[in-house]
Amino acid sequence: MPVKVNAQRVENDFTALSQIGITPEGGLNRLALSPAHLEARNWLRERILQAGLEFRVDGAGNHSAYLQCGSPGAPTLLLGSHLDSVPNGGKYDGALGVVAALEALRRVKEEALQLPFNLEAIDFTDEEGSLVGLLGSFAVAGLLTEEKLDNSRIGLEAMSATLQRAGLSRASVLSARRNPSELAGYLELHIEQGVRLEQTGAQIGIVTHIPGICSYRLIFLGRADHAGTVPMVDRLDAAMGASAFILAVREVLSSEFPDCFANVGQANFEPGAFNIVPERVTLGLEFRSTEPKQFSQLEARLLASAQYEAGQYGLGFESHFQGRIAPASMDTQIQSAFSAASDQLGIPWISLASRAGHDAQALAMVCPAGMIFVPSVGGSSHSPIEYTRWEDCLNGTNVLLNAVIQLAQKRQKGKPYHE
Ligand code: HGY
Numbered sequence: 521m522p523v524k525v526n527a528q529r530v531e532n533d534f535t536a537l538s539q540i541g542i543t544p545e546g547g548l549n550r551l552a553l554s555p556a557h558l559e560a561r562n563w564l565r566e567r568i569l570q571a572g573l574e575f576r577v578d579g580a581g582n583h584s585a586y587l588q589c590g591s592p593g594a595p596t597l598l599l600g601s602h603l604d605s606v607p608n609g610g611k612y613d614g615a616l617g618v619v620a621a622l623e624a625l626r627r628v629k630e631e632a633l634q635l636p637f638n639l640e641a642i643d644f645t646d647e648e649g650s651l652v653g654l655l656g657s658f659a660v661a662g663l664l665t666e667e668k669l670d671n672s673r674i675g676l677e678a679m680s681a682t683l684q685r686a687g688l689s690r691a692s693v694l695s696a697r698r699n700p701s702e703l704a705g706y707l708e709l710h711i712e713q714g715v716r717l718e719q720t721g722a723q724i725g726i727v728t729h730i731p732g733i734c735s736y737r738l739i740f741l742g743r744a745d746h747a748g749t750v751p752m753v754d755r756l757d758a759a760m761g762a763s764a765f766i767l768a769v770r771e772v773l774s775s776e777f778p779d780c781f782a783n784v785g786q787a788n789f790e791p792g793a794f795n796i797v798p799e800r801v802t803l804g805l806e807f808r809s810t811e812p813k814q815f816s817q818l819e820a821r822l823l824a825s826a827q828y829e830a831g832q833y834g835l836g837f838e839s840h841f842q843g844r845i846a847p848a849s850m851d852t853q854i855q856s857a858f859s860a861a862s863d864q865l866g867i868p869w870i871s872l873a874s875r876a877g878h879d880a881q882a883l884a885m886v887c888p889a890g891m892i893f894v895p896s897v898g899g900s901s902h903s904p905i906e907y908t909r910w911e912d913c914l915n916g917t918n919v920l921l922n923a924v925i926q927l928a929q930k931r932q933k934g935k936p937y938h939e
């Protein structure tokens with residue numbers, strides 16, 4: 521018989537958490553380590569202590585609830601996601617997974633289940649990349665480097681000040697590595713942030729792969745001129761090369777890399793006056809692929825395209841690498857624990873590759889990792905209209921809890937579930 525979550529308690533938690541950092545449009549502003557994010561973490565800490573669970577925080581600021589439910593010295597199975605959001609993001613992205621993880625620990629404690637591993641519900645710092653991207657999960661996996669911190673998206677100074685405000689430092693963040701032998705694995709519940717579950721009518725998506733994500737700052741260099749006196753044909757207008765590249769990205773992806781994704785999400789014009797021809801335009805580019813070889817081909821192709829468009833308009837060009845997260849495959853034993861739990865609960869499921877990046881891809885580098893999705897209405901996410909039906913949220917929370925029990929049974933039957 522499956523163990524069920526306390527539906528009202530989960531709903532109360534989610535509703536309370538959704539108010540922290542809420543925007544006038546009903547979205548969330550909880551950028552990593554911002555006052556709203558720290559307020560959400562305080563809320564989590566309170567709920568952890570109220571549940572009689574042990575509260576922990578590591579050098580990367582990852583907040584977690586710990587439950588000793590295995591034998592002393594047993595490894596720890598991590599369950600979690602992230603409480604930070606994108607600017608004016610949605611209420612479900614990350615937060616649902618943290619609330620569900622906390623509930624799983626509470627129910628295991630209430631049922632006094634003895635498992636072959638201890639449990640930890642974790643909220644990872646800066647999943648969304650307002651600082652570095654997957655900062656907390658990379659730190660736990662021991663994959664965070666000085667270079668990644670140097671490449672912070674807010675610059676070195678602001679990064680240090682942000683860490684300091686949260687009581688952290690570069691050294692403490694880099695010290696958060698866990699010994700992989702202590703990790704029995706990582707499970708995450710997340711919203712799909714796409715339309716495939718909705719289109720198929722399945723209520724659970726069992727994730728097979730997570731895409732790699734790579735980002736660059738691209739700089740197009742022209743010449744500042746008077747916008748009213750220099751003939752149009754004589755200009756070295758940095759905006760022309762940048763704009764031509766943005767259009768070329770769409771063309772390259774649709775014609776040569778149809779199952780990849782790319783986005784130019786930032787553009788900065790300098791000097792930035794109405795009456796000066798732009799001398800310098802900086803673009804923020806990111807692109808994604810689930811297949812390693814295709815990922816590097818796409819990188820080379822996009823950089824060549826940017827160089828070409830700059831040349832077409834007589835511009836200089838610089839590319840600055842900002843960071844890369846490798847594609848990851850999800851553990852097959854954890855996938856089958858999710859499918860067994862979904863079947864046990866009578867919830868229809870499909871397997872699918874993620875299109876968004878997640879903390880699970882960092883953990884997958886050092887331990888067995890797995891994810892499930894629940895449907896996003898209309899596929900909307902990273903915006904105030906992000907919405908998942910409450911019945912689907914509860915389904916995901918019940919599947920997460922019962923997948924933990926399925927994994928424990930596999931392990932107890934002597935079938936170590938990671939090859
Ligand atoms: O950008 C992503 O894919 C994730 O939402 N951080």
Ligand code: MN
Pocket residue numbers: 602613614647710878
């Ligand atoms: Mn997320």
Ligand code: MN
Pocket residue numbers: 606613648902
């Ligand atoms: Mn997100």
